[in-house]
Amino acid sequence: MKKTALLYYLLFACLCIILAQNDGYKITRRGRRRMHYRGLRRGSLGNRRPRKQPQTKSPIPTTPVLKIPLINTDEDITEVIDSLVGLDGHESSYSVLPGKEGRCFANGIIMYDKAVWSPKPCVTCLCSKGKVLCDETLCRPLTCHRTKIPEGECCPVCTNIVLSSISLGDESEFSGDSPEPNDLSVIAKRKTHTPDERNVVFKKGELLENKKNIVKEKRKRNRVKSQEEEKKQGHENDQKDEELKKKIEEEKRRAYEEEELRIEEELNKQEEESQEKVTEHDENEDEDQEEEDILRGDVFRMPPRFPVPELFAEIPPLPTGCSILDNIASCINAKLTRIPPIMDAQLTSIEFVENSIAFIPDDAFNGIPNLERIDLRKNNISSSGIGPQAFKILKNLKRLYLDENSLAHIPPGLPSTLEELKINENQLHAIDEYSFQDLKNLVTLELEGNKLSEANVNPLAFQPLKSLSYLRLGRNKYRTIPQGLPHSIEELYLDNNQIEEITEMCFNRTKNLNIIVLRHNKLEESRIAPLAWINHENLESIDLSYNKLYHVPSYLPKSLLHLVLIGNQIDRIPGFVFGHMKPGLEYLYLSYNKLDDHSIDPVSFYGAYHSLREIFLDHNLLKSVPLGIAEMKSLTFLRLNNNKLRSVPTERICKTRFNHEDHEDDDDDESEEEHDYEDSQLEYLHLEYNYINTRDLSPYAFSCVRSYSSVILKPQLK
Incomplete structure (x- = not known):
């Protein structure tokens, strides 16, 4: 009994000594408040000259903050948190205020135990038993190829994540290591103006810290529970797994919402009580009001409340x-x-x-x-x-x-x-007048390989296409040229249809036509109207291959440069058929027809001698080189292969000019004959698969060809 009494007496004596020491450090409320405000001014106003602080009886001792290893709430990352030494180039001044056990002194501000604040963006500090612990947000490395940093966040996030649904345990996947929505530094409110109001905030911080621990414990229990359930359901089908996950996520979300609602109610209640108690006024209200205005800037402002989205979810990956x-x-x-x-x-x-x-x-x-x-x-x-x-x-x-x-x-x-x-x-088997409505910017339209015809395509169907220049209607069922084509059309492809006739009205509205392709139809030269296209000034290319033509069509467009007549039954090139063309035909393809020696005469190419660049006369019935070939000064490519040629006379392909020089030295002198070939552009000559005896060829037969390697003579038929 005596020992117990003695122990109590010693404890009482120690308590009295401590209280006596603390009396020496007491500061008046007004003086302490001014010290706080002046410390805040130094933190918020930067270079503004601070006021002189009143001297105290003894210097305030400082306690250095050590580096403390912390483990985050998810138990998956261990970080060593520095105490913000070197922040903004100056050493931290955090210390424990003597006489106020458990409270912290940070940059001239008294911080209660469990108080949380953010001195810099992405840095959160906590007052814990008189020590200041600061945590700087670290960002996880992301594997996605496209990232961005959202407004108000510290860490980048993947841009292929959509705000639609998120589970309570997956917030970190949305924003790296950013604070969770229920974190104390995020949920605390901004209203911290007066000391009394700060007391309310600090109490809120303590309350929220406790609530935070409760929520985290619930999360852990739910996580363990979900893992156990997933193990049990491991051998079931995918559909049951998805239903189980949805149920677990719904329970987590419901628990989180209930807990947050309870925290909100308690916060509101605390606010109402604090507002009734805050009735005191200071002597110099104007000065205090000015300092409070400064305080409201950005020094002691708590982080804004993080808006909790309704649903978040990561988009499923591509298949x-x-x-x-x-x-x-x-x-x-x-x-x-x-x-x-x-x-x-x-x-x-x-x-x-x-x-x-x-x-x-x-x-x-x-x-x-x-x-x-x-x-x-x-x-x-x-x-x-x-x-x-x-x-x-x-x-x-x-x-x-x-x-x-x-x-x-x-x-x-x-x-x-x-x-x-x-x-x-x-x-496709029908196009009405509204099918292309509003497509005024359409330039290219391809409808090949369908079941379209003049019977099921409305004549007004193409009228809305004001910009259309390229139209393909091949492999359909047309028997006539489609009507109602827009004025802007430049290229028209109607191959592999059943077109039998071209009337004078077909191309009246399409004066900008440049290319017409009508191969693989049923056209005859007598079914092409004389005025169908002769006056078209822009029409440069016509393809009439694989039709039923027996002659090269007359009344071709004046501007024609490119004429393709392959695979017909042509056995005649009428005289002067190209004579009206300006500047003149350049490409003429007559392969796979029935041309023979009587099909071509010197006037057949009249009007094109100066312009023709390529002539294809292969796979016909020619027994000799046609007359007029040597007169073509611009010819570069000539095909005469797969005919019935037996010889190549000297001047049928290369025309020569003779210069005679008489030498009068004696009677035995002979005049020398020099062959001077006129300028020729011929580069490629095909004569294979004929009946030519190459030994009988004149050495000057191909002298005008620019390269002997471009003359193809083999193989020959016997």
């Missing part, structure tokens, strides 16, 4: 066989049955070629609104599988490729920005 490179998503032959969900506003092109996609719903491109090019060739898309609003969101779309699908009609709702549309090899 196997897909990749993204240079803003192009490519899924070629990846066995896709639908367009995968992609959320990347920077993508400008997608390539889903050779898959099994059958549907394009209205929301197919919602996550990639800036697409400029879509390639969906070789799929199973039908007209009923395209939503009416599927393409409406694409305000920048310029190219759309839908070749080799199962479309019966032009897709609806195409954007007006479209410049190129390809729907080749489909099942």
Whole structure:
């Protein structure tokens, strides 16, 4: 009993000594407050000259803050936290205020135990039992190829993450190592103006710290519980696993929301109580008000409350066989049955070629609104599988490729920005006058390999296409030239149809035509109207190969440069047929016809001797080189192979000019004959597969050809 009494007596004596020492360090409330404000001024005003602080009885001792190893709440990263030594080039002045056990003194401000503040962006400090612990946010390395730093954040995040849904345990995946939404430094409010109000904030900090620990413990328990459940369900199918994960995530979210709601209620209650108590006023209200205004700047302001999004989720990865490179998503032959969900506003092109996609719903491109090019060739898309609003969101779309699908009609709702549309090899069997409505910027339109004809294509269908210059309608069922073509058309491809006639009215509205391709039809020269195209000033190329022509057509356009008549039954080139052309025909292809020695005479090429550059007369019935070839001064390419030629006279290909010089030395002197060949442009000559005996050829027969290696003579037939 005596020992116990003696122990109590000693403890009481020590307590009295400590209290006596603390009395020496007491500072008046007004003086302490001014010290706080002046310390804040030095931190907030930078270079402003500080006021002189009142002298105290003895200097305040300082306690250096050591480097303390900390383990974060997720138990996965161990960091050594420095005490912010060297911040802004000056050593930290954090210390423990004597006489106030457990509180901290940071840059002239008294911080209560468990108080949290942020002296710099991305740096969070905590007062713990008189010591200041600071934590600087460290960012995890990211593996994604595209990152950015969101406003108000410290660490970069992947840009392919969409704010749609997130689990409570996955916040760190969204923003690296940034503070969690329920962290004390994030949830604490900004209102910390007066000392009494700061007391409220510090109490809130203590409360929130406790609540934070509760939430973390719940998370750990939920995490352990979810891991155990996942192990139990490891051998079940994928569908059950997904349902289990969703259930666990929902429980986490509900627990988090309930805990946050309870914290909010307690904070509101604390605020109401503090507002009733704050009624005192200082003697110099104006000076205090000025200092408080400075305090409200950015020195003691707590981090803003982090807005908790409704749902966050990471977009599922692209399927196997897909990749993204240079803003192009490519899924070629990846066995896709639908367009995968992609959320990347920077993508400008997608390539889903050779898959099994059958549907394009209205929301197919919602996550990639800036697409400029879509390639969906070789799929199973039908007209009923395209939503009416599927393409409406694409305000920048310029190219759309839908070749080799199962479309019966032009897709609806195409954007007006479209410049190129390809729907080749489909099942199109009707085009009405509204199919191309609003496509005023369309330049290229390809509809080959369908079931179109003058019977199911409205004559007004092409009228909205004010900018159309390139139109392909090959491999369809047309029997006449389509009507209603726009004025802007420059290239028209109608090959592999059943066209039998070209009337005078066919090309009246298309004065800008430059190229017409009509090969593989059923045209005869007598069914081509004399005024069908003769006055066209821009028409330079006509392809009439593989029709039913027996003569080179008359009344060809004056501006024609390129004429292709391969694979007909032509046995005659009428005289002067090229005589009206200006500047003159340059390319004439007559391969695979029935031309013989009587089919061509010197006037057949009248008007083209000065302009012809290439002539193809191969695979015909010629037994000799046609007359007039040697007169063509611009000829560079001549094909006479696969005919029935037996000889090549000296002047049929290379024309010579003779100069005679008589030498009068004696009677035995003979005059020397010098062969001077006129300038020739001939570079390539084909004479193979004829019946020419090469030994009988004159040494001057090909002297005008620029290179002997360009003369093809072998093999020859016997």
